[in-house]
Amino acid sequence: DADADAEGSEGPDLSAPPEIECEVIEEDLGEHTIKFGIGLAEDSPQGMAVQFFGDYLDECTNGQLTVQLFPDSQVGDDLEMMDGLRSGTLEMTFPSTSPAVAFVPELGVFDLPFLMPDVEAADRVLDSELGQQLLDEFDGTGMKALAWAENGFRQVTNSVRPIESPEDVEGLDLRVMExxxxxxxxxxxxxxxxxxxxxxxxxxxxxxxxxxxxxxWVTNLTSNFWEVQEYGSQTRHVYTPFIMMIGEEFFDELDPAYQQLIQEAADATRDYQRTISREMDEWARGQFEENGPEVNVLDEDQIEEFRQATEEVYDQWAPELGEEFVDEVRTLARQE
Ligand code: TK8
Known part of the structure; x- marks a missing residue:
């Protein structure tokens, strides 16, 4: 329908990728194709970010560094792709923090429920000195963590009933991250x-x-979960970040000029990815609903019930993660 197209109902109103600002590396420093595997679809903010990252490197090296994107878990899931970085079969990946706790246990702090009140809180934590220290924890694992990006606030989908209170979740068979x-x-x-x-x-x-x-929501939409789900409920129970990662050995062997460029490109990609992730979130919820499932948005009182029902998660895990560390993150998140 041409009219619908004209009004842009095909997609959300997204910011254009930022201007690429670099001094082009003209000198021959070696050609590399960076295989970049991701779990999500090409049209997710994650996929669009990798596209931008590739354009950045290509443009700033006169085509000496190029990126080949493998979306939709084509070359493995988060843990397999991280192993690929370590063994050198894959150069880059973009995992969630949740499975990455296998390498850096402190990342588990992001799995605590209702830790982040909003995306600004997430930025405060991730862009702090503590956030950088968490990325640095990957040194020596065979992977170098370049930048934080956004997966986002997580919402429950299922085929049994809308989720409005903790009782509605009882007995449901739910897939969770590793x-x-x-x-x-x-x-x-x-x-x-x-x-x-x-x-x-x-x-x-x-x-x-x-x-x-x-x-x-963007994942629930772009991974086509609406095809196989009846209900989507906005619970915002956890905010999970993404980490842009590169194989440590691959990175260490690159010319320092390439290394610096890759870090700059990753930083620019992080900002762009967060922007479009946020621009797409509500739109994706609407599209998800338009495609069939029934959607409900929990209000503050309903969310409070979930918060109380999951308080024991802190009792069990804060000592494990370190009470002081958890407090530090919480203080940053809530600007206490
Ligand atoms: C994609 C995953 C995904 C995560 C999950 O590789 O596993 O549910 O949210 O985004 O990292």
Whole structure:
């Protein structure tokens, strides 16, 4: 429908990628194709960010550094792709923090429920000195963490009923990320959580192996979960970041000029990715609903019920993560 196109109903109103500002490296410093694997779709903010990152490197090296994107878990799930970076079969990936706790346990702090009141709080934490220290923790793991980006506030989808109170979650078979804190959250709420790699979630829901899952709206939309889900409920129970990562050995062997450029490109990509992720969030909820499922948005009182019902997650995990560390993050998040 030409009219609909003209009004832009095909997509959200998104900021254009920023101007690429660099001094082009003309000198021959070696050609590399960077294979960049991601779990999400090409048209997700994550996929669009990798596209921008690739344009940045290409333009600033006269085509000596190029990026080849592998979306939709084509080359593995988050943990497999991280292993690829370590063994040198893949150069870059963009995992969620939740499975990355296998390498940096402190990242589990981001799995605590209702930690971040809003995206500004997430920025305060991630862009702090403490945020940089967490990225630096990857040094020596075979992966270098370049920058934080946004996965976002997570919402529950399922095929049984709308989620309005903790009781509605009881007995649901839910896929959760490969992370023990995530499991604790859903057990506290009386659901039956199963850990599973992201790439298997769609077919698990299609086949009825699980009733539902939880992910930000842009993922629920761009990974086509609306095709196999009846309900979407805006619970905002966890904010999870993404980390842009590169193989440590691959990076260490590059010319310093390339290394510096890659870091600059990653920083610019981080800002762009967060911008479009935020611009797409509400639009994605609307599209998700338009495509079929029933959507409900929990109000503050309903969210408060979930907060109380998951308080025991802190009792169990704060000592494990370090009480002081958790307090430090919480203070930054809430500007206490
Ligand atoms: C994509 C994952 C995904 C995450 C999940 O690779 O597993 O549910 O939210 O975005 O990182």
């Amino acid at each position: 992370n023990e804190i995530q499991t604790t959250i859903w057990e506290a709420l009386g659901a039956n959580p199963t850990t599973m790699a992201f790439g298997e979630v769609f077919s698990a829901m299609e086949q009825g192996v699980v009733d539902g899952q939880e992910n930000p």
